[in-house]
Amino acid sequence: MSSAPPPDRLRPRFHFLPEKNWMNDPNGLIQWEGQYHLFYQHNPAGPVHGAIHWGHAVSRDLVHWEHWPVALAPTPGGPDQDGCWSGCAVDNAGVPTLIYTGVYPQAVCLATGSADLRRWEKHPANPVIPGPPAELAAGSGGHFRDPFVWRAAGQWHMVIGSKVEGRGGLILHYRSPDLLQWAYQGVLLEGDPSQTEPVWTGTMWECPNLFELDGRHLLS
Numbered sequence: 001m002s003s004a005p006p007p008d009r010l011r012p013r014f015h016f017l018p019e020k021n022w023m024n025d026p027n028g029l030i031q032w033e034g035q036y037h038l039f040y041q042h043n044p045a046g047p048v049h050g051a052i053h054w055g056h057a058v059s060r061d062l063v064h065w066e067h068w069p070v071a072l073a074p075t076p077g078g079p080d081q082d083g084c085w086s087g088c089a090v091d092n093a094g095v096p097t098l099i100y101t102g103v104y105p106q107a108v109c110l111a112t113g114s115a116d117l118r119r120w121e122k123h124p125a126n127p128v129i130p131g132p133p134a135e136l137a138a139g140s141g142g143h144f145r146d147p148f149v150w151r152a153a154g155q156w157h158m159v160i161g162s163k164v165e166g167r168g169g170l171i172l173h174y175r176s177p178d179l180l181q182w183a184y185q186g187v188l189l190e191g192d193p194s195q196t197e198p199v200w201t202g203t204m205w206e207c208p209n210l211f212e213l214d215g216r217h218l219l220s
Helices: 134-140
Strands: 022-032 035-043 053-059 066-072 083-092 095-103 107-113 120-122 144-152 155-164 168-176 183-190 210-213 216-219
Touching: 022 053, 022 095, 035 083, 066 095, 066 107, 066 120, 083 107, 095 144, 107 144, 134 155, 144 210
Parallel strands: 022 083, 083 144
Antiparallel strands: 022 035, 035 053, 053 066, 083 095, 095 107, 107 120, 144 155, 155 168, 168 183, 210 216
């Protein structure tokens, strides 16, 4: 008698899923040495959001995926003790690097990978940004997450989501020479919670991305 569970007719067979339990935001997609690496928010202990890890899978065609060991797990007593939330992956002069949100409080953390991306080491300087800038901290309610990082003109740049109570969502801009020392550059974009047409943009903006397309910079 087989011990394998019966097939689940409701389980997607084309779109990526973890082998079991909770998954939310895919993040940190990067192409490295001929393979695509997908990281994602994952609770390996159950089907609910909690104790978030960075799951990891690889593919050569973005269709067929191989599950790899968890890349990041919460460190007891560390700045990510309650979860390793969303972020991004970059190539820092040949060093694979993850920039992610540690909670709680919400802060920016960094980890570097081995040459094959199987092993990851958190930086001893974490958190590299401990929270929102002082002038916004009181109204942010601690909301400061989902860094997206890119390199331009010899500098690293970051956009990250936040909010100010009564003013709406914010996209904040930072700059760094080395991914460790970050200087706040100001609010890149601010929402208006009273505006409902054509759409209501909400009171907290998550997972910003900024990229260039056909000579124009787009913020999503």
